[in-house]
Amino acid sequence: MTGTRFTNLNNTISIVKNPYFFAFLIFLVAICIRLIIFPVNPYQVYLIFFPAIITSFYFCGFNAGATTLQMCATSAYYIFNPPFWSFKYSFEAVFGLLFFSASGLLIGKIIENLRLNEQRYLALLNNQTDLVSRFKADGTILFINSAYSDFFGVNHRTLVGKRWHPIAHPDDLEMINEKINGITHKNLTVIIENRVFDKNNEIRWVQFINHGILDSNSKIVEYQSVGRDITDIRLEQNRITHLAHHDPLTGLPNRLLLDDRLLQAISFAKRTLGKVRVYCFDLDKFKPINDKFGHAAGDEVLQELSQRMKSVIRESDTICRLGGDEFILIVSDKEFDTTQANIAERVIEQISRPVKLTNGNVVFVTATFGFSEYPIDSNIPCELIKIADNRMLQLKHSL
Incomplete structure (x- = not known):
């Protein structure tokens, strides 16, 4: 030896x-x-x-x-x-x-x-790929394994004896400390997902399983933490969540997210004695574009018009694609002044501008709309949408 x-x-x-x-x-x-x-x-x-x-x-x-x-x-x-x-x-x-x-x-x-x-x-x-560390109650690091050292790009002699806080995202520190302080002899393990800065100073998501180490008096003397990089998992989860709540063609919120946003808007209006308007837009002269130039051209028109509609509404408003060539706009306010009342006209104005396709052709569409208002017409989300849709169809058929 x-x-x-x-x-x-x-x-x-x-x-x-x-x-x-x-x-x-x-x-x-x-x-x-x-x-x-x-x-x-x-x-x-x-x-x-x-x-x-x-x-x-x-x-x-x-x-x-x-x-x-x-x-x-x-x-x-x-x-x-x-x-x-x-x-x-x-x-x-x-x-x-x-x-x-x-x-x-x-x-x-x-x-x-x-x-x-x-x-x-x-x-x-x-030999573990997980990030293993031990630290005191005040955050002073006692031990890190090789994977931990490699992930954060620091030698163990540099990090041991110092606090782990600088490697964590500052916006997550309060949440991390709160959860770690919640570890007791009756509940020794807590799982925390938070952001950290890796060796390239890039933000990564890491899941840490933190376990309290007790002395003979059942007092926590230190913590052992095992972390795993879950950035790719989080990104995939966010992508799936986004796909579940957004139209894949236009990127606008879909019917699922529409229902949630409308419910939130009504709940907020109830608390503040405000109002909510639901506008239903249906494109005119859109089908001929699909028939003449193909569905790819129709998709291009929908994408362009979606961006135009988003450009004339407030961040607090929500524009959704309900399906096909139909769109829903949710507008909330204490009272609807002239600016909010004319929002439908601004949307129609954007829709009516000519659209130049990538193949060089220029096409024109218009739109018909109807609207409903909370609390005048209803306080039920699906009924507000139905009323706005029916009024839009009535106007469309009268033209």
Whole structure:
């Protein structure tokens, strides 16, 4: 085991390059201390030598430590057992020698097994792709594994002893601390998803499973955290959520999101004594474009008109594609002044402008609309849409 390096958590503990020489120095120090403190006390024969063999086993390895044990046992028996400086036999002396040797070997084996278990533990952690760390209640980092170090681009010596807070997004710190402080002896584990800054200073989403470590009094003394990069999962979830709530062609909210937005608008209007208007727009002269130039041209028109309609409404308003060539606009306000009342005219104006297709052709469409108003017409979302749609159809058929 000469020259082998070991790691104790993130603090490197090495078996010295010349373990037998170092073991001999430990023995000499122990002898000197023994002679100074208990020069002639036969009842303290082996007392001073226990720290020496523990130190030797820990820093020099088992073989060199056993050599220190042998030198200490021999010297203690020869020098400090009456009649001193003699190998004279006595039952008490031999029993003490055997007890000291057996105890020393047991200590050595325990230290060696702890060292091996420590290596296995660290090998297991450092071979993980998950980000493993341990930290105190104040956020001071005690340990990080290799994956953690690589992910954040920092050496463990740079990060250990410092707080983890700088790597987390500042907007998430309050939420993180609140959840970690919620860990108790009755609820030791909490899962947190938050943003962090990686080694390229880019924002990533990481899921951390945080577990409290208790002492014998059931008091949390530190936390162990296992993190996993879930940025791609979050992006995919956001993409799926967006697809579930938006029209894939125009990017506008779809019927599912329309119902939710309208319900929210009505709820807010109830609390503030406001009003909500629902406008239903149906494109005119759109079908001939599909018939003449194809559905790709029709899709191009819908995309262009969607962007135009979005450009003339407020951020608080919602424009949705209900399906085909039909659109719904939700407008909320305390009262509808001239600006809000004329919003339908502005939308019609944008729709009526010519659309130039990528094939060079220019097409024209118009639109017919009808509207309903909360609380005058109804306080039920689906009924407001139905009323606006019916009024739009009535106007369309009258033209």
